[in-house]
Amino acid sequence: MRKPVMPALLNSALILSLLLTGCAHSSGSATPTGPSGQLPIGGVTTPAPGNNTDPGEANPSAEAPKPGEAGGQTSTEGTAEPTEPPDPTEPAESNEPQTPARTMPNPVRGLHLSGWYAGSPDLVWPLLDWAWEAGINTIVLDLKAEDGYLSWESDIPLAQEIGANMRKIADLKAFVEEAHDRGFWVAGRIVVMNDQWLYKGRPEWAIPGFDGGAYSFMDPANENVWKYNIDVAKEAIAAGVDEIQFDYIRYSEHLREGYNGHDTTAEQRTKPINDFLRYAMTELKPLGVVVGADVFGLTTSVAEGDDMEIGQDYRQIAEIVDYIAPMVYPSHYAPYTYGLENPNANPYETVYNSMKKALERTEGLPIEKHRPWIQDFSLGGISYGPAEVMAQVQALKDLGIESFMLWDPSNKYTREVSFR
Secondary structure (H helix, E strand, O other), X not given: OOOOOOHHHHHHHHHHHXXXXXXXXXXXXXXXXXXXXXXXXXXXXXOOOOOOOOOOOOOOOOOOOOOOOOOOOOOOOOOOOOOOOOOOOOOOOOOOOOOOOOOOOOOOEEEEEOHHHHOOHHHHHHHHHHHHHHOOOEEEEEEEOOOOOEOOOOOOXXXXXXXXXXXXXXXXXXXXHHHHHOOOEEXXXXXXXXXXXXXXXXXXXXXXXXXXXXXXXXXXOOHXXXXXXXXXXXXXXXXXXXXXXXXXXXOOOOOOOOOOOOOOOHHHHHHHHHHHHHHHHHHHHHHOOEEEEEEEHHHHOOOOOOOOOOOOOHHHHHXXXXXXXXXXXHHHOOOOHHHOOOHHHOHHHHHHHHHHHHHHHOOOOOHHHEOOEEEOOOEOOEOOOHHHXXXXXXXXXXXXXXXXXXXXXXXXXXXXXXXX
């Protein structure tokens, strides 16, 4: 094991990583993003507004419809705007699960599935046939992805009004039932704060200064934003989804004064993020589901109390939700992080050091709280195949971490591996 980098050098690398990190989801790009749009050094891309096609799309639309335009799923029905903002301290209406709770696999071995790919039977079922044989037992399905679209025709009035519906999956309930029949645990991923359709439809709920395109952030402190995303989660749970995984639960790394600029403190930034997650737990746990949160991989390694100016504190979040999912993709770390000249070329060492830091800062919490995202894509001149994927899995095992999730934006995945 290589020696860790000196603290000053590590801090410099982390700062450089944030400064150069972008958060747009670009289809067909050579730069794949992970959850939360975490982009690697030297790979910043900013797609033009409307260029929101998901990787793996079988029959993408030529252009994303705007709210109010034909095809934008506009409704004249009322909105979901609450007359009174929700109180995260108030209990849910019922403490009895409304749907039978299924048993989560232990360990969880998952893969990400885009809405477009899930909605293409000729692609998704052969992929999942392989996945099951390889030992994958969990699907992390995009319910609301970086493009702000819902992956099915939602009945939520606000989603209809702002044009957020996109029929990527013809029948969400039928898809989930088929996945269950095949033995899979189905997690639903919801991108929360980056939402171009909500940004356009409810600009008063947003952080000002974005262009309203694919990278536009809502205000994490706005409780109307919380409610909309919880409504999305509840509709998916009613369709049979077993778990809700929240992504983009953060501020943009592009600083905005009054929100996460230098005029704010770490406590001011982490409080809305933590309050949202507490509210989500209050609303969703009585429905019998598991609740998790995706965070930047670097949050495991920064100094205690450092929220990276995005409002994410690794231990605080881990204490709230059922599990925390750091994105420890080796390609996303700056040179000389953990003393590694090229972390991308050292998948074992990068993942080992990152998650070792995670365990150190969450001492006293169950190890099952950690369910990292690992890399199954090639980037930055380093080709990833079976050896690189399994090196990351081995690094986790050597730390006692058995659960993980694979990220490949193309949904192709390395087939010459077995996780059994």
